[in-house]
Amino acid sequence: MSSESFIEKIASQQADKGLVSSRIRTKIMKEDVVLEVVNLKKFFNIPIPFETTWFMLAFVAAVVVFAFSTTIGLALMGGVIVLYFLLPNVPPFNKRPKVAHLKAVDGIDLHIRKGKIVGLVGESGCGKSTAAKTIIRLLEPTAGSVYFKGIDINRLTSVEMKEIRRHLQIVFQDPYASLNPRATAHDIIIEPFDIHGVASGDEASYKVLSLLKDVGLAPHHAYRYPHEFSGGQRQRLGIARALALEPDFIVMDEPVSNLDVSVRAAIIQLILELQNKMGLTYLFIAHDLSLVKILCDETNVMYLGKIMESGTSDEIFENMMHPYTKALISAVPIADPTKRSKKIFLTGDIPTPINPPPGCKFQTRCPLVSDICRLEEPPARWYSATHVAYCHNIEGGEENPQVYVK
Amino acid sequence: MSRPPEEILLKINGLKTYFFTEEGVVKAIESIDIVVHKSETLGLVGESGSGKSVTALSILGIVPDPPGKILEGEVLFHGQDLRKLSDSEMRKIRGNQIAMIFQDPMTSLNPVFTVGDQISEAIILHQKVSKKEAREKSIKIMSLVGIPSADERVDNYPFEFSGGMRQRVMIAMALSCNPELLIADEPSTSLDVTIQAQILELLKATSEEFDMSIILITHDMGVIAEMCNRVAVMYAGYICEAGDIMIIFKSPYHPYTRGLLGAIPRPDAAREDLTIIRGSIPNLINPPSACRFHPRCDYWMDGLCETVLPDIVEIEPGHNVRCHIYTEEGKAWMQQHGEKREISTMPKKAITG
Ligand SMILES: Nc1ncnc2c1ncn2[C@@H]1O[C@H](COP(=O)(O)OP(=O)(O)OP(=O)(O)O)[C@@H](O)[C@H]1O
Ligand SMILES: Nc1ncnc2c1ncn2[C@@H]1O[C@H](COP(=O)(O)OP(=O)(O)OP(=O)(O)O)[C@@H](O)[C@H]1O
Ligand code: SF4
Ligand code: SF4
Ligand SMILES: [Mg+2]
Ligand SMILES: [Mg+2]
Numbered sequence: 021m022s023s024e025s026f027i028e029k030i031a032s033q034q035a036d037k038g039l040v041s042s043r044i045r046t047k048i049m050k051e052d053v054v055l056e057v058v059n060l061k062k063f064f065n066i067p068i069p070f071e072t073t074w075f076m077l078a079f080v081a082a083v084v085v086f087a088f089s090t091t092i093g094l095a096l097m098g099g100v101i102v103l104y105f106l107l108p109n110v111p112p113f114n115k116r117p118k119v120a121h122l123k124a125v126d127g128i129d130l131h132i133r134k135g136k137i138v139g140l141v142g143e144s145g146c147g148k149s150t151a152a153k154t155i156i157r158l159l160e161p162t163a164g165s166v167y168f169k170g171i172d173i174n175r176l177t178s179v180e181m182k183e184i185r186r187h188l189q190i191v192f193q194d195p196y197a198s199l200n201p202r203a204t205a206h207d208i209i210i211e212p213f214d215i216h217g218v219a220s221g222d223e224a225s226y227k228v229l230s231l232l233k234d235v236g237l238a239p240h241h242a243y244r245y246p247h248e249f250s251g252g253q254r255q256r257l258g259i260a261r262a263l264a265l266e267p268d269f270i271v272m273d274e275p276v277s278n279l280d281v282s283v284r285a286a287i288i289q290l291i292l293e294l295q296n297k298m299g300l301t302y303l304f305i306a307h308d309l310s311l312v313k314i315l316c317d318e319t320n321v322m323y324l325g326k327i328m329e330s331g332t333s334d335e336i337f338e339n340m341m342h343p344y345t346k347a348l349i350s351a352v353p354i355a356d357p358t359k360r361s362k363k364i365f366l367t368g369d370i371p372t373p374i375n376p377p378p379g380c381k382f383q384t385r386c387p388l389v390s391d392i393c394r395l396e397e398p399p400a401r402w403y404s405a406t407h408v409a410y411c412h413n414i415e416g417g418e419e420n421p422q423v424y425v426k
Numbered sequence: 427m428s429r430p431p432e433e434i435l436l437k438i439n440g441l442k443t444y445f446f447t448e449e450g451v452v453k454a455i456e457s458i459d460i461v462v463h464k465s466e467t468l469g470l471v472g473e474s475g476s477g478k479s480v481t482a483l484s485i486l487g488i489v490p491d492p493p494g495k496i497l498e499g500e501v502l503f504h505g506q507d508l509r510k511l512s513d514s515e516m517r518k519i520r521g522n523q524i525a526m527i528f529q530d531p532m533t534s535l536n537p538v539f540t541v542g543d544q545i546s547e548a549i550i551l552h553q554k555v556s557k558k559e560a561r562e563k564s565i566k567i568m569s570l571v572g573i574p575s576a577d578e579r580v581d582n583y584p585f586e587f588s589g590g591m592r593q594r595v596m597i598a599m600a601l602s603c604n605p606e607l608l609i610a611d612e613p614s615t616s617l618d619v620t621i622q623a624q625i626l627e628l629l630k631a632t633s634e635e636f637d638m639s640i641i642l643i644t645h646d647m648g649v650i651a652e653m654c655n656r657v658a659v660m661y662a663g664y665i666c667e668a669g670d671i672m673i674i675f676k677s678p679y680h681p682y683t684r685g686l687l688g689a690i691p692r693p694d695a696a697r698e699d700l701t702i703i704r705g706s707i708p709n710l711i712n713p714p715s716a717c718r719f720h721p722r723c724d725y726w727m728d729g730l731c732e733t734v735l736p737d738i739v740e741i742e743p744g745h746n747v748r749c750h751i752y753t754e755e756g757k758a759w760m761q762q763h764g765e766k767r768e769i770s771t772m773p774k775k776a777i778t779g
Contacts, residue, residue, distance in 0.1 A: 143618035250706060280473040281645065282703035285689035289702060307619070310648065310691040314700070351623035353648030355692045357671045360652055363623045367574075370588070 026183055031170040040172050048170045054269050054301045055155065057130035060164035062147075062154045064122040066374060122374045124150040126325035126381075127164070130303075132269075132318075137295065137302045139316030139333065141309060141348075145373070147325040148305045149193055152271045155303070156188040157181065168269070186216055189262035193273040193305075195254040199246040205232070205257055206242040212264045231260040235290060252283030259290065263298075271303045276311070288315060309352045313337045318406070321345045324373055324381040331407035341401070341417070342409040344382045380412065388413045435639050436462040436485070436607060441499035443477075443484045446492065450711040454480045456663040456718075458499070459738065459746075460641075462607065467633060467640040469650035469671070471686075472660030473707055478643045479529060481660070482609045485641075486526060487516050503607070522552045525600035526609040527593075529643075530616075534596065535584040541568075541595050542580030548599045563602065571598045571628055590621035597628060604636055611643045626653055647690050651675060656744070659683045662708050662718040669745030677771065679747040681725045684769050699773040717750065725751060725767045730759045 034040050048056055124147040132138045140148050153159045155166050157173050166173050173184060192198035199208055206228050213224045229239050235256040246254055255275055262270050272291065276284040288311070294300055306312050312319055312333070319336040321329045321344065329342040340346055347364040354361060368385040371377055380386070380393040390413055398410045401417030405424035409417070418424070438460040445452035455477045462468050470478050483489045484496050487508060501508040503524065508516065520526075528534045536544060545567065546560035555563065561580070568576035571594040584592055593613060600608055610629060614622035630653060633640050642653055650657050651671060658668035659682065667680035678684045688701035705722035708714055714721050720731040731750055739752040750756030751767045760767055 143620065252706070280707065281647075281686055281689045282473065283706070285700050285702040286704075288700060292697060308691075309619070310693075314691045314695060314697050347620055351619040353619075353622075353626075353646060353652045355647040355651045355675070355687070355690050357651040357675050359693055363627065365624055365627065366620050 023183070023186065027169050027171065027187075030176070030180060030184075034172055034175065035170070039175055040167065040170060044167060045170055048167060051131075052134045053131060053167075054134050054169060055130065055132040055303070056167040057128065057132075057155060058165045058167070059127050059129060060125055060151065060154055060166065061123070061127055061162040062125040062150050062159055063162045064124055064150075066120045066122050120374045123325050123376060124373060125154060125161075126376075128320075128322070128325075128327045130155070130320060130327075130330075132301060132303060134268075134301055135295070135299050136317040137291075137304050137315055139312040139319040140303060140305045140322060141307060141312050141319060142322035143307065143348075143370075146322045147373070148322060149273055151322070152190060152273050152303065152305055156185075156190055156271060158190070182216075186212075186265040187268045188271075189265070189267040189269070190271040191255070191258045191262050191273065191275050193277075195251070195258040196246060199254065199257060199261075201246055204243050204245055205237070205249075205260075208246075208257060209261050209264055212261065216265060218265060227264070231263060234263065234294070235260045236286065250283075252279050252287065255279065255283075255287055256290070259287075259294075263294070266298070267300070269301045269303070271305070273305045274307070275304075277306065277308065291315075309337075309349060310355070321348065324371065324376060326381050327410070328382065329407075329409040331404070335404065335407040339403070339407070340409075341403060341407075341414050342411050343386050343388050343414070345409070347385075347387075380410075433464040434461055435464045435504065436460070436641075437500075437502040438481075438485065439500045439502070441481070441484055441501065442497045443480050443489055443494060444497055445494045447711075452493075452710050453713055454494075454663055454710055455484065456713075458484075458660075458663075458665055460658055460665065460668070462639050462641060463655075464606075465633065465637040465639055466655040467630075467642055467653055469654035469657040470641055470643045470660060471645060471647060471650050471657055473645060473686075475662075475707055475710070476660040477663045478645075478660055479611055482526060482611050482641070482643060485609065486520055486524060487511075488520075518552075521548065521605075522603050523605055524607045524609065525603065525605035527596050527600050527611060527613050529611040535592060537584055540581050540583055541587065542582075545580075545595070545599050545602055549602045552603045564598075567598045567602050568595070570632075571595075571601070572624065573598075590617050590625065593617060593621075593625055594628070597625070597632075601632055601636075601638075605638060607639045607641070608633075609641045609643070612645075613642070614649065615644065615646070622649075629653070647687065659686065662710060662713055664718060664748060665746075666719065666749065667747045669741070673745060677769075679741055679745075679752065679769060680749050681723050681751075681769065682719050684772075685722075687772060695773060717748075725749075725769070727756060727759045727763075727765075727767065730755060 035045055044056060047053065128151060140151065142148055150159065154161050161174065168184065168188060171184065176184060209228045209231055210224050213219045213227065219227055228242060232239065232241060237253060237256055249257060276287050279287065304316055316333050319331065319333045320327050321336065323344050329336060329340060329345045336345060337349060340349060347366050350361060350364045366385040371384050377383060377394065379395050380398045383389050383393045392412050398412045400408050400410055401414055402408050402421040403417050405421050438458055441455055441458040443455040445454055458481055470481065472478055480489065485501055489496060496509065508519065542561060542564050545564040546557065549555060549560040549563050565576045565580050568580060573579055573591060573594055587595065614625045617625065626649065629640060632638060644650060654671050656669060657671050657674055658665045661682050667674065667678065667683045674683060675687065678687055685703035689703060691700065703722055708718060715732050716735045717731045720726050727750055734755055736748050736750045736753050738746050738748050740746050
């Protein structure tokens with residue numbers, strides 16, 4: 021059975037069972053949506069190790085007030101010197117380490133149409149990579165759904181998922197860590213063919229060579245190991261591998277962030293070429309906003325696990341509404357000395373994603389913060405059918421995007 | 427932006443620094459000439475491995491030896507050659523008159539001492555003040571670099587600070603002795619843009635307030651455009667072009683500068699305007715001969731560029747280029763071969779003004 025009809029079959033099966041709402045199905049079909057992400061959450065459970073906390077207290081030599089039976093205490097009360105030697109493993113306390121939730125992704129929506137390059141931007145640690153991995157089901161979400169061409173991928177069996185996985189590929193943030201160091205480029209690219217039984221023998225080897233050529237590597241590179249490549253070449257290798265099964269959709273997680281300018285531009289050209297040639301759809305993760313501005317059709321701005329604002333790149337870069345987007349874009353250094361821009365400086369600390377404050381995630385640094393921001397999640401304000409920002413204190417906009425649909 | 431004043435603070439002539447390693451001699455810096463005027467910010471830009479950090483270390487005389495060695499050149503600070511100074515004289519200059527912020531802030535702060543102790547130590551090392559005065563000075567300088575409630579945070583350890591705050595502490599230490607020249611090696615590269623903007627603003631403000639000159643090392647052309655009066659572009663151990671940023675961003679003369687500017691997204695530019703520099707950065711153990719850029723250059727003059735190192739040509743006062751397109755030899759070559767070499771202009775849309 022061809023892949024397309026396989027996707028259709030599963031999609032209609034799921035629809036018949038009522039697993040995918042008809043509203044979402046119609047939307048996906050009408051707008052040719054490749055990927056629809058609804059309220060996705062991914063929490064990590066972090067054990068809080070008590071013993072370390074205790075040990076630290078001793079180390080910092082703070083005034084320790086309590087002496088527990090488990091600590092070997094030496095108290096010279098007369099000389100007012102109090103010394104506690106705390107054992108790194110204090111039995112009753114490390115039995116059940118307390119668990120905290122790190123909300124890496126806390127309810128994001130994405131809407132990715134065929135042939136588009138959709139940007140996901142935000143500062144380090146805001147959850148971009150976690151979102152990317154959850155979207156292609158390398159991580160199971162804590163809540164929320166991901167529809168790929170109308171299929172709820174989190175309801176697929178592992179056999180079905182394997183078939184679908186061909187169409188959902190990722191180029192990882194760190195190409196070095198994600199490529200097997202003991203396999204040659206040839207072996208790395210041929211592996212997906214083996215896994216999916218797509219091609220073998222000479223045919224597969226021929227395909228490998230043509231993929232290498234597609235990404236601008238030479239045939240003699242096929243027998244090199246990852247460490248024998250430069251950063252830019254390794255990134256190409258990761259792209260070649262992701263392309264091997266002719267996917268529809270590729271997540272590019274910071275594909276150029278660690279590369280030098282001249283190499284970076286070459287990879288960007290490659291991404292654009294492949295989009296033209298194969299009609300690929302991309303989710304492009306980056307923190308270089310100047311690049312996202314010219315490369316992406318649409319842009320999503322993320323902060324501490326949440327989308328703050330989404331829209332077409334023009335809407336985000338020319339007509340941003342959210343205070344965080346404004347600060348972020350104003351902070352980007354512009355490579356034109358005649359255009360030194362006025363910056364918005366953010367004060368305040370960035371909260372940890374472990375037990376973040378209630379209400380708006382941006383409250384600790386926001387210049388517009390008010391009382392309600394500390395209590396309630398900000399509502400959506402729609403400025404066009406595609407442009408939405410989540411904030412209590414911005415002007416204009418509509419509560420419902422339907423207003424803009426004729 | 428005001429014109430850079432003309433008083434020269436630092437002048438480097440023909441600096442050459444090699445590393446003698448087991449794999450071979452790394453010809454990291456072949457010939458560097460730099461001028462830094464009083465109270466100006468000079469950007470030193472180039473791709474990874476082009477020799478930016480080694481240039482900085484060479485100025486301060488702290489190139490790790492072995493394997494590194496400064497082989498030739500002068501480093502004139504107020505007209506005095508720093509390379510001729512004794513170790514103890516040089517130590518006095520470092521930290522007092524010239525300070526440096528290193529590329530990796532975490533490795534240059536000691537994790538077991540409080541931030542305040544470390545700043546105080548830097549102050550006491552260079553100034554005759556008591557411990558108490560040094561502590562007060564530390565608090566003052568910490569609030570100056572924008573660390574909130576500095577009088578409390580002075581007793582914190584580095585791990586209790588965020589990356590951006592640690593970077594500020596580094597800057598506070600560097601500024602604690604009112605240096606005349608600050609060398610900042612990628613002071614904001616690993617930081618998020620919102621934090622980067624604060625750090626750069628801080629540098630700008632201190633430079634203006636204290637008349638301090640800065641050599642700002644970065645590979646980000648955006649940072650250069652926002653911060654600097656002049657820029658020096660490095661490629662594989664040479665300065666290929668140096669001059670006023672307004673001129674260089676508008677009409678670069680060197681093929682590599684042109685390539686570098688074409689390869690970055692500029693405001694108003696379109697996807698199609700992004701151009702690439704083919705090939706890759708050379709291995710400095712066995713670098714290309716003469717003009718080290720020649721294997722990647724679209725303007726290469728066969729027979730000339732790979733055999734004769736182009737001299738520095740002064741296009742106009744303060745704007746220098748090292749490329750045969752502007753040398754007498756190059757002009758002769760063009761005449762002889764009946765070919766013209768002219769740098770293509772930047773896309774119109776990208777530059778206005
Ligand atoms: N496996 C994990 N276990 C626990 N916490 C994790 C795990 N992976 C990521 N995190 C945490 O989740 C948050 C989001 O991480 P993520 O890697 O998604 O960020 P990012 O936006 O991709 O950042 P960067 O730009 O630095 O790549 C961070 O606070 C991170 O420490
Ligand atoms: N201690 C050393 N031993 C041997 N080679 C070195 C040493 N330090 C630097 N080099 C070499 O000198 C060259 C220039 O290095 P340098 O650190 O100045 O580059 P850079 O321009 O600062 O790059 P980056 O942007 O990556 O910081 C490189 O080829 C590097 O490998
Ligand atoms: S909801 Fe409040 S805190 Fe959040 S961005 Fe809007 S104004 Fe700022
Ligand atoms: S000297 Fe020749 S090879 Fe070098 S940059 Fe100029 S034209 Fe290109
Ligand atoms: Mg990431
Ligand atoms: Mg460096």
